[in-house]
Amino acid sequence: MNTVGIGISIPKKESNDKVTGRAKYNTDHIRPELLHAWMVTSIYAHARIKSIDLAKAYKITGVRAIVTGDSCPILCGPAIEDWSPLARGKVRYFGEPIAVVVGDSEAIAKEAAGLVQVEYEPLPVVNSPAQAFQADSPKVHEDLAIYEIVQAGTIFPQPGTNILQHVKVKKGDLQKGWQESEVVVEASYSLPQANHIAMEPRNARAEIKPDGQVIIDSSTQGPFNIQKFISKYFKLDNSKVTVRAPLVGGGFGGKTTVHVEFIAYLASRAVGGRPVKLVESREQDMTSSPCMLGLQASIKLGAAKDGTLKAGEFTLITDVGAYCDSGSEMARGMAADCSGPYRLDNLHCDAYSVYTNHTFVTAFRSFSRLSSTFALERTMDKLAFALGMDPLELRKKNALRPGDTSPTMVRLNKNNFGNLEACLEKLKTLINWDEGVRVELGNGKVRAKGAACLWKTSSSSPNAHSSAIIIINDDGTLNLSVGAVEIGPGSKTCLAQILAEKLRMDVNKIHVIMEVDTSASPHHWKTVASMTNYMVGNAVLEAARDFIRQLKTIGGIVLKCPAEMLEVGSGRVYLREDPEIFVDIKEIGSGYQYPEGNAIGGQIIGRGNFIMPHLLPMDPSTGRGRLGPAWAVGAQAVEVEFNQRDFSYKIVRAATVMDAGKVLNPKGARGVVMGGMSMGLGYGSREAAKYSTGGQRENPQLRTYHLLRLGENPQYLVEFVETPDINGPYGMRGIAEHGIIGIPAALANALSAAAQADLDCPPLTPQAIWQACKGAGK
Amino acid sequence: MRSMLREGFLELDVNGEHRKVVARPADTLLHVLRERLGLTGAKPSCKNGDCGACTVLVDGWPIKSCLMLAVEAEGHLITTVEGLKNTPIQKSFVDNFAFQCGYCTSGFLMNCHALAQIHPQASYATMREWLQSNLCRCTSYEEITQAMENVLLKT
Numbered sequence: 001m002n003t004v005g006i007g008i009s010i011p012k013k014e015s016n017d018k019v020t021g022r023a024k025y026n027t028d029h030i031r032p033e034l035l036h037a038w039m040v041t042s043i044y045a046h047a048r049i050k051s052i053d054l055a056k057a058y059k060i061t062g063v064r065a066i067v068t069g070d071s072c073p074i075l076c077g078p079a080i081e082d083w084s085p086l087a088r089g090k091v092r093y094f095g096e097p098i099a100v101v102v103g104d105s106e107a108i109a110k111e112a113a114g115l116v117q118v119e120y121e122p123l124p125v126v127n128s129p130a131q132a133f134q135a136d137s138p139k140v141h142e143d144l145a146i147y148e149i150v151q152a153g154t155i156f157p158q159p160g161t162n163i164l165q166h167v168k169v170k171k172g173d174l175q176k177g178w179q180e181s182e183v184v185v186e187a188s189y190s191l192p193q194a195n196h197i198a199m200e201p202r203n204a205r206a207e208i209k210p211d212g213q214v215i216i217d218s219s220t221q222g223p224f225n226i227q228k229f230i231s232k233y234f235k236l237d238n239s240k241v242t243v244r245a246p247l248v249g250g251g252f253g254g255k256t257t258v259h260v261e262f263i264a265y266l267a268s269r270a271v272g273g274r275p276v277k278l279v280e281s282r283e284q285d286m287t288s289s290p291c292m293l294g295l296q297a298s299i300k301l302g303a304a305k306d307g308t309l310k311a312g313e314f315t316l317i318t319d320v321g322a323y324c325d326s327g328s329e330m331a332r333g334m335a336a337d338c339s340g341p342y343r344l345d346n347l348h349c350d351a352y353s354v355y356t357n358h359t360f361v362t363a364f365r366s367f368s369r370l371s372s373t374f375a376l377e378r379t380m381d382k383l384a385f386a387l388g389m390d391p392l393e394l395r396k397k398n399a400l401r402p403g404d405t406s407p408t409m410v411r412l413n414k415n416n417f418g419n420l421e422a423c424l425e426k427l428k429t430l431i432n433w434d435e436g437v438r439v440e441l442g443n444g445k446v447r448a449k450g451a452a453c454l455w456k457t458s459s460s461s462p463n464a465h466s467s468a469i470i471i472i473n474d475d476g477t478l479n480l481s482v483g484a485v486e487i488g489p490g491s492k493t494c495l496a497q498i499l500a501e502k503l504r505m506d507v508n509k510i511h512v513i514m515e516v517d518t519s520a521s522p523h524h525w526k527t528v529a530s531m532t533n534y535m536v537g538n539a540v541l542e543a544a545r546d547f548i549r550q551l552k553t554i555g556g557i558v559l560k561c562p563a564e565m566l567e568v569g570s571g572r573v574y575l576r577e578d579p580e581i582f583v584d585i586k587e588i589g590s591g592y593q594y595p596e597g598n599a600i601g602g603q604i605i606g607r608g609n610f611i612m613p614h615l616l617p618m619d620p621s622t623g624r625g626r627l628g629p630a631w632a633v634g635a636q637a638v639e640v641e642f643n644q645r646d647f648s649y650k651i652v653r654a655a656t657v658m659d660a661g662k663v664l665n666p667k668g669a670r671g672v673v674m675g676g677m678s679m680g681l682g683y684g685s686r687e688a689a690k691y692s693t694g695g696q697r698e699n700p701q702l703r704t705y706h707l708l709r710l711g712e713n714p715q716y717l718v719e720f721v722e723t724p725d726i727n728g729p730y731g732m733r734g735i736a737e738h739g740i741i742g743i744p745a746a747l748a749n750a751l752s753a754a755a756q757a758d759l760d761c762p763p764l765t766p767q768a769i770w771q772a773c774k775g776a777g778k
Numbered sequence: 779m780r781s782m783l784r785e786g787f788l789e790l791d792v793n794g795e796h797r798k799v800v801a802r803p804a805d806t807l808l809h810v811l812r813e814r815l816g817l818t819g820a821k822p823s824c825k826n827g828d829c830g831a832c833t834v835l836v837d838g839w840p841i842k843s844c845l846m847l848a849v850e851a852e853g854h855l856i857t858t859v860e861g862l863k864n865t866p867i868q869k870s871f872v873d874n875f876a877f878q879c880g881y882c883t884s885g886f887l888m889n890c891h892a893l894a895q896i897h898p899q900a901s902y903a904t905m906r907e908w909l910q911s912n913l914c915r916c917t918s919y920e921e922i923t924q925a926m927e928n929v930l931l932k933t
Contacts (some may be wrong), residue, residue: 009875011872011873011875012875014880015872016872017880018877018880018883019859019868019869019871019872019877019883019887020819020859020860020862020868021817021818021819021820021858021859021860021862021884022819022860023880024818025818025821025881027818027822028812028818030812030813030816030818107802107804197913197915198879198881198915199821199823199829199831199879199881199882199913199914199915199916200821200823200879200881201822201823247879247880248879249821249879249880249881250878250879250881250915250916251879252915279822281825282823282824282825282826282828282829487879488878488879488880488916489878489916490878667875668875671875671878671917671918671921672878674917674918674920674921675878675915675916675917675918677918678917678918678919679915701824701826701828702824702826702828702829702913703826703827703828707913707915708919709910709913709919710906710909710910710912710914710919710922710923711906711909711910711919711923712919713918713919713920713923716918716920
């Protein structure tokens with residue numbers, strides 16, 4: 001039987017379109033009737049808007065409308081309603097949209113936007129999380145007390161301050177833990193905000209049909225999320241909003257939120273519902289739309305002399321910028337996983353989100369777990385140093401195992417946790433750990449290695465759900481329709497592989513519908529949190545079972561036997577005891593016609609859905625609860641060659657061993673993990689949102705905000721451990737984000753060993769290392 | 779002398795076809811290719827020459843089409859990704875998983891294709907120098923490097 005399903009590196013289904021320029025992304029729809037929008041954005045980080053004068057802008061020929069916040073008096077937000085799509089009263093970050101101009105062309109709209117005269121009264125800015133905490137700090141939101149809380153019980157703002165969220169996780173007896181600790185280390189870390197930089201900037205089109213139907217076309221990871229929020233805030237029935245998402249040019253979390261879609265909708269509404277296209281410039285994408293959070297962390301760890309962790313205290317302050325979006329949720333996620341994948345029976349974690357006058361934030365690959373992991377894994381290395389213990393050995397000694405509990409008291413088993421020790425074992429060999437953490441090479445050069453572990457579960461809504469539909473074509477091939485968006489990692493291809501495996505048929509005979517249309521596609525929560533293959537995959541399996549059931553029913557009539565005697569495979573329904581007695585699925589997929597001419601049945605449509613059971617919100621005082629169904633764990637290492645004379649370095653090798661449960665597409669999985677690692681190396685070594693003393697963004701373009709370029713990449717070593725999760729399709733675990741998580745920490749650990757200095761504040765540029773060494777008297 | 783303000787006719791040679799388009803003197807080649815000719819393979823991303831997503835070939839050489847005015851392209855042979863037909867680099871990108879989201883792919887393909895044409899035996903250093911002009915946020919570059927190396931002739 002020529003079965004092609006999981007475990008095979010088939011190229012992405014949309015490969016040919018992507019190498020011929022035929023793949024259509026959202027901005028590629030060029031239509032003469034489209035109007036174009038351009039945003040007017042704030043030049044101050046914090047200022048009162050005294051007046052907005054549109055007269056000059058309206059004089060430009062071809063301007064059709066200009067919308068300001070006054071024509072849209074709403075407050076919105078997924079967790080707390082603190083945000084207006086166009087600023088009203090005051091601006092709270094540099095780049096904040098104030099108005100949107102609609103014109104016949106982008107050039108016209110842009111020219112007119114430049115003529116909108118905004119008069120500001122600058123206000124003192126909150127420019128760091130530490131400053132946000134000070135009692136006499138300016139307040140980013142004076143009205144925090146009256147904002148509507150959407151997710152009650154998950155967000156705890158403190159009116160009169162800049163504190164938006166305070167999550168507490170408490171486990172065990174901390175006092176006892178300190179008493180048992182023979183070695184204690186304590187350190188603070190500061191991690192900057194950064195940008196997603198999906199190569200396709202965020203953009204949307206909006207149109208309102210004569211019957212009131214709203215059509216939003218967006219480069220989004222969450223079409224159903226857009227439908228939900230547009231209908232909620234503009235008081236429309238859910239079904240009156242249709243959202244379509246074609247192929248998306250990268251997301252990394254940055255396209256999970258609803259932002260430009262609101263503004264595009266307002267723009268269309270202002271021109272009588274005509275279709276309007278809003279495409280952010282790279283600079284707007286980096287300053288106006290949400291970015292990745294910043295973090296200030298203090299961690300104290302105590303251990304017995306043999307390295308056994310005894311106590312941990314964590315203070316995590318996330319800089320979520322001017323508005324909440326998912327910032328409060330990320331603080332929860334960090335708190336829930338604060339211990340890292342280590343057994344820590346006594347711990348306290350206080351995780352905060354604070355408002356600052358920085359760009360607001362949203363999900364970032366790993367739901368920003370890379371930031372808290374940086375702080376923890378640097379502390380682990382410091383502990384190893386204080387103990388005189390090998391850093392990898394310390395991690396292995398404390399690795400969580402089935403039977404242990406997470407900080408929020410979820411009992412771990414091999415399904416929901418996997419096998420971290422196996423990852424560490426493999427990593428040790430892969431990176432030749434035993435040749436030494438630090439090796440002098442002569443000529444002032446030194447080679448050093450650093451390691452870090454990772455774990456992450458999703459922060460899913462307890463009612464997040466997914467569905468799938470399978471339709472058979474007359475030629476016996478299948479169409480698979482799901483609500484997940486293809487943002488790059490090849491999820492749609494993996495889902496086809498899952499279906500092919502279940503039906504035991506060639507994956508090339510399964511077509512996947514690439515575009516998502518909320519009025520036609522089955523639902524999927526959001527394409528986020530590494531949960532697509534897990535959630536949608538389970539829905540696909542359910543749909544496949546339904547499909548098989550129907551095939552067997554009609555197959556039994558044709559083959560004159562009970563359905564129970566039949567099997568499905570290779571595009572046939574056949575007798576289990578003799579596969580040569582069969583009927584082709586194309587003969588029965590659209591009704592079966594007897595030789596005499598009469599027919600029975602009809603088109604076979606398989607449907608399935610999935611919802612995650614047993615998720616429980618965290619208890620406000622202890623943190624007890626369960627945010628996601630399972631963790632994926634792994635161990636990572638980075639090796640650098642460091643020049644002690646000029647503090648420059650080369651990243652030589654980077655390694656990851658991940659417990660993937662089951663690898664669905666080996667080359668695809670390797671690519672996704674390496675992509676995450678590459679992003680982690682970028683963040684660890686060079687990426688940071690830089691703000692001036694006035695809170696203005698100083699590096700909002702790719703000429704000044706540097707990404708890794710080809711040739712700067714190290715040698716990548718990626719291996720997998722496969723401990724199946726019984727709840728994941730074929731045992732798989734979600735790993736699409738995880739490659740990034742431990743890499744900045746591993747890089748900092750390697751460089752700290754190389755430079756013999758504590759490098760606790762990325763990005764670790766040669767200059768930053770030099771300054772840290774100078775501070776340490778080296 | 780062409781008026782700098784008014785739209786006018788341009789004659790471009792794109793993918794072997796002679797095309798007449800209406801454009802403003804200030805329009806970039808990227809804009810005209812996409813908005814006037816519907817050749818959306820070249821992608822806007824930074825529009826500042828930093829990322830290479832809009833790379834096309836002008837007389838066989840890779841050019842960032844966001845930095846070139848359409849009027850400057852008159853009299854030159856332009857090739858966009860739509861003009862690549864079954865070239866080795868396209869297949870090599872597929873085989874090596876050299877893209878994920880695919881948004882940077884057209885630009886990389888044009889750069890890689892030009893390199894293979896101009897320096898078919900390019901050294902690693904030459905390849906690195908050429909391909910550093912393009913950014914990819916999804917992959918690790920290892921896959922793109924492999925795809926390129928598989929197309930270059932071994933020396």
